[in-house]
Amino acid sequence: MAKTKTAYVCTDCGSEFARWLGQCTDCKAWNTISEFRQAKAPARAGNFSGFAGLTEAKVQTLDDIDLAEVPRFSSGYAEFDRVLGGGIVPGSAILIGGEPGAGKSTLLLQTMCSLAVNMSALYITGEESLQQVAMRAKRLGLPTDKLKMLSETSVENICQIAQKEQPRIIVIDSIQVMHMADIQSAPGSVSQVRESAAYLTRYAKQNQVAMLIVGHVTKDGSLAGPKVLEHCIDCSIMLEGSTDSRYRTLRGHKNRFGAVNELGVFAMTGGGLKEVKNPSAIFLTRGEEQTPGSVVMVLWEGTRPLLVEIQALVDHSALGNPRRVAVGADQNRLSMLLAILHRHGGLQLSDQDVFVNVVGGVKVTETSIDLALILALVSSFKNNALPQDLVIFGEVGLSGEIRPVPSGQERIYEAAKHGFKKAIVPYNNKPKQAIAGMEVIAVKKLSDALDVI
Ligand code: TYD
Numbered sequence: 098m099a100k101t102k103t104a105y106v107c108t109d110c111g112s113e114f115a116r117w118l119g120q121c122t123d124c125k126a127w128n129t130i131s132e133f134r135q136a137k138a139p140a141r142a143g144n145f146s147g148f149a150g151l152t153e154a155k156v157q158t159l160d161d162i163d164l165a166e167v168p169r170f171s172s173g174y175a176e177f178d179r180v181l182g183g184g185i186v187p188g189s190a191i192l193i194g195g196e197p198g199a200g201k202s203t204l205l206l207q208t209m210c211s212l213a214v215n216m217s218a219l220y221i222t223g224e225e226s227l228q229q230v231a232m233r234a235k236r237l238g239l240p241t242d243k244l245k246m247l248s249e250t251s252v253e254n255i256c257q258i259a260q261k262e263q264p265r266i267i268v269i270d271s272i273q274v275m276h277m278a279d280i281q282s283a284p285g286s287v288s289q290v291r292e293s294a295a296y297l298t299r300y301a302k303q304n305q306v307a308m309l310i311v312g313h314v315t316k317d318g319s320l321a322g323p324k325v326l327e328h329c330i331d332c333s334i335m336l337e338g339s340t341d342s343r344y345r346t347l348r349g350h351k352n353r354f355g356a357v358n359e360l361g362v363f364a365m366t367g368g369g370l371k372e373v374k375n376p377s378a379i380f381l382t383r384g385e386e387q388t389p390g391s392v393v394m395v396l397w398e399g400t401r402p403l404l405v406e407i408q409a410l411v412d413h414s415a416l417g418n419p420r421r422v423a424v425g426a427d428q429n430r431l432s433m434l435l436a437i438l439h440r441h442g443g444l445q446l447s448d449q450d451v452f453v454n455v456v457g458g459v460k461v462t463e464t465s466i467d468l469a470l471i472l473a474l475v476s477s478f479k480n481n482a483l484p485q486d487l488v489i490f491g492e493v494g495l496s497g498e499i500r501p502v503p504s505g506q507e508r509i510y511e512a513a514k515h516g517f518k519k520a521i522v523p524y525n526n527k528p529k530q531a532i533a534g535m536e537v538i539a540v541k542k543l544s545d546a547l548d549v550i
């Protein structure tokens with residue numbers, strides 16, 4: 098057995114310590130540090146050629162580096178490609194995270210079956226049996242004749258077999274069941290997950306293979322989540338969405354080859370995952386009736402706009418300490434906006450319960466939600482519905498000024514495309530040329546916006 102060295106690693110942020118601590122000094126999380134046995138460097142030397150120091154490193158200037166050798170290939174899904182920054186880069190390690198049941202295996206099986214038609218592709222399943230995967234592929238009507246399948250959990254064996262088969266793309270489903278012989282702890286522990294992922298990533302880099310690694314996220318931190326992996330992989334994307342909802346969003350969290358915060362939308366159907374080409378339409382399925390407290394805003398997701406509906410309910414509170422609940426929006430931001438509304442809009446809501454919800458399970462982290470949220474609150478409080486064809490966005494400052502947000506013009510265009518006729522936007526986001534069929538109301542202060550509605 099090879100010698101090992103013991104380190105302590107935070108499962109949240111991945112920081113390493115020499116001894117165990119109750120709280121991580123970097124990310125301040127409690128009880129996240131666990132013991133991690135690292136195989137000493139020589140023990141790791143792989144037994145396949147072209148590895149472990151056999152390739153000679155040389156110093157080059159940026160100019161000398163040949164750029165022509167990164168042709169991306171498409172995954173076959175435009176939504177998936179978008180999140181990856183335009184396709185899969187050979188030699189990259191991509192982590193697909195998500196809760197169990199999100200549809201990671203389904204997405205990758207569909208992708209791999211169609212990719213296998215044109216290139217050598219290897220799907221490694223450690224969780225499901227080969228029969229289960231084959232049955233699913235048959236049921237989904239996927240092309241099953243070309244994809245190479247392997248049921249294996251030993252990382253060393255996987256790399257050896259890959260060396261023989263020479264695939265251009267490999268899926269590892271999932272990293273939590275993979276193990277290496279040098280490490281004594283159980284599969285799924287921090288040390289196994291980290292070392293296995295590092296080994297696979299090195300293999301991917303040296304052999305120019307695209308490596309798609311599945312990682313489960315668990316609510317309790319007992320299993321190593323994708324957080325400990327984010328250092329060594331190139332892209333980390335999350336497949337999110339509650340299992341009771343049909344829609345799944347694919348979101349980039351880290352990407353060395355493109356923008357993050359790109360959003361891809363899929364729908365889980367009886368026939369597998371299907372792309373949703375026009376996501377604005379699904380988040381905007383509103384009834385004919387106008388309801389107080391409902392406002393549509395335009396969000397900017399990576400490189401494209403997305404229309405979402407914000408709902409607010411303001412109701413008299415029987416509690417001494419009224420509730421402020423925000424689902425899909427930031428709670429602290431809601432408190433701040435309520436203070437701004439009081440100070441600059443003259444509306445006192447301190448004896449009211451306030452509930453805010455972003456429809457469709459979308460999470461808004463952008464400041465452009467501010468103005469839409471405030472106007473939704475006012476609309477609910479006054480029990481006065483806003484027009485159905487009105488769209489609102491803009492950041493609100495602490496002194497009640499309306500601040501511009503990036504890509505204002507594109508947001509207005511997107512709203513016009515979906516049939517909206519009026520827009521309340523920050524003054525500095527006002528388009529220079531009029532947009533056909535769209536009345537743009539540009540506001541400078543919160544009081545102006547309140548006057549308009
Ligand atoms: P799965 O890909 O196994 O999830 P993960 O690998 O992320 O754990 O699929 C999860 C869910 O998707 C499963 O509970 C059933 C559902 N599903 C469908 O609704 N339709 C389908 O065609 C398939 C294949 C799965």
Ligand code: MG
Binds near residue numbers: 201202203224270
């Ligand atoms: Mg799975």
